[in-house]
Structure formats: structure tokens, C-alpha cells
Amino acid sequence: MTDAGALEAQISQHVIVAMKAHDAVRTTTLRLIKNALKNKAIEKRAPLTPAEEQQALATMIKQRRDSIEQFTKGNRPELAAAEAAEIVVIEEFLPKALDEGALQALVTEAIGEVAAAFGQKPTVKEMGAVMKAVQAKLQASGLRAEGRIVSEEVKRHLAG
Numbered sequence: 001m002t003d004a005g006a007l008e009a010q011i012s013q014h015v016i017v018a019m020k021a022h023d024a025v026r027t028t029t030l031r032l033i034k035n036a037l038k039n040k041a042i043e044k045r046a047p048l049t050p051a052e053e054q055q056a057l058a059t060m061i062k063q064r065r066d067s068i069e070q071f072t073k074g075n076r077p078e079l080a081a082a083e084a085a086e087i088v089v090i091e092e093f094l095p096k097a098l099d100e101g102a103l104q105a106l107v108t109e110a111i112g113e114v115a116a117a118f119g120q121k122p123t124v125k126e127m128g129a130v131m132k133a134v135q136a137k138l139q140a141s142g143l144r145a146e147g148r149i150v151s152e153e154v155k156r157h158l159a160g
Helices: 006-020 024-044 050-073 077-091 100-118 124-141 147-159
Strands: none
Touching: 006 024, 006 050, 024 050, 024 077, 050 077, 100 124, 100 147, 124 147
16 A cells, blocks of 8 residues: 555455455445545545545545434434444554554653643643644554544543
């Protein structure tokens, strides 16, 4: 997945395998992924970088999580289950999500760096600076974490 278009080619191979296995949910989801990546590349008018591909997939996951929330509120568990199944397929093509312990360590480290830069422990007002530091660390390490979860963790550390 290092060069542009490699993920799309990999997904095309997975589509063929899913079609041969008669796995309708997986086939449909893989086609959605492929279309989203292709649309993003057309929008950009250039091949996507691996980071942009990951961002597109993360956006797809976020959309599905929002849909699950709405379907659950609307008492439509079968639709929520379908969206959850799509999330599982999409996550296969993303780096492993950071677990809670590693995220806490990363946030603590970022708070330490921001504290050193400001000369004092950051408060909730400096949350933006801490969030930037955490996101930079996530990108540098090639890991991923949902922004909402990172935000909650940073708030908890700064308030506590």
C-alpha cells in the first residue's frame, strides 16, 4: 500500500474473491470502498496518497457510525447491524486502531510536550494545542484513533 492506487488494486482483488464466495455484504461494501476512493481521486484530479486513502476510509467509518446511532434511535436494529458489518469490512484496510492504554500514554506524552513548550501544565483552554500534538504523534507513528475518542481522552486528562 505504499504507492498510489495500490489499495484500489488490492480492493479489486478482494471484490473478485468475495464475488466467487457469494458474499453479498462483503462484495457490496468493497465496491463502495472502491467507488469512494475513485471519486476522491477524481475530485483531487490526481492519484491518492496512502494517507488520503486512509482518510477516505476513516470518513466512511465515521458516516457508518453516525448511521448506526440514528438507526438505533429510530428502532431499526437490522439496519444498524448492516452498517456495523460494513464497518468491519472497511476496517480491514486501515491500520490497527489504537487501544485505550496506548492512547492514554500518547495523550500523557503530548500533554508533557505541550507543558514543556508553555512552561506550565496545559489547561482545557489549551486543548487545541494538545489535540494537535496528539494528532501529529498519531500520524508520525502510522496509527489511527477516532477523533471523538481522542478528544474525550484529552479532556479527561486536562480536567483531572
